[in-house]
């Protein structure tokens with residue numbers, strides 16, 4: 001079983017805030033649930049959006065991240081908020097599909113049982129982008145109300161029990177030794193803690209690498225073996241293609257030699273979401289070659305490319321901004 005779990009809203013797109021802050025707490029819950037899931041040997045990827053500036057971008061980015069990964073279950077963690085006039089309390093879990101309903105009831109029951117939070121139960125919601133647009137069984141956990149003093153007190157006292165109950169009810173497994181697990185720090189995690197499970201090692205013949213080689217051969221008339229294997233020759237020719245494009249599009253005046261040197265590095269410009277064309281194709285081709293999956297070799301810098309770049313940057317200890325600039329190109333071609 002593979003799970004992708006994300007926190008609601010984002011670093012720049014804040015959620016509810018009263019006695020506690022929804023975004024910060026949802027992140028803590030997700031991170032602690034992930035620890036328990038890993039104890040249970042469950043494959044899990046966590047995601048927190050640190051990039052989006054608008055609500056629409058935020059939800060689209062979260063949905064796209066979920067849909068870009070291989071998984072059985074999509075989970076989103078939120079904390080609830082009430083209007084001033086009413087005083088609701090407790091946990092509720094939201095679903096839209098029938099498969100979601102079953103697991104939703106289990107999760108809500110488990111959290112209530114483990115913590116003493118009131119059980120508001122499973123609620124069907126057909127108006128939520130996350131539930132409607134993720135393509136697997138999806139649920140949203142509203143842990144408790146940020147504006148209920150009683151809820152927040154329980155939440156603080158039973159934090160580990162709540163997270164453990166979530167992990168166990170999502171999987172039907174039981175963790176051991178809950179008390180030995182350290183309480184997490186209330187810190188904001190960095191973007192995308194993930195090595196996408198569909199990343200393929202570049203060792204054996206790969207149809208996308210072959211596609212890239214065919215394109216290099218047809219577009220630039222280079223002599224290159226179409227074997228779907230990434231080696232020094234393919235890397236060199238990919239860099240020659242990049243140098244050619246920098247010359248054609250930006251009059252960079254580079255010698256097209258497939259060698260990564262200071263002049264090539266200087267000529268590099270920044271490529272980011274929305275870009276289209278042959279430089280984006282080179283980036284996508286190189287991502288496939290290096291074991292990442294940009295979800296297509298179409299020359300369009302969309303979400304698939306963005307998340308593959310983020311994963312590449314993370315694994316290479318680069319700033320994870322999803323933008324391909326001098327340092328990211330350098331890691332690809334050096």
Ligand SMILES: [Zn+2]
Pocket residue numbers: 008009015016022078079
């Ligand atoms: Zn929320």
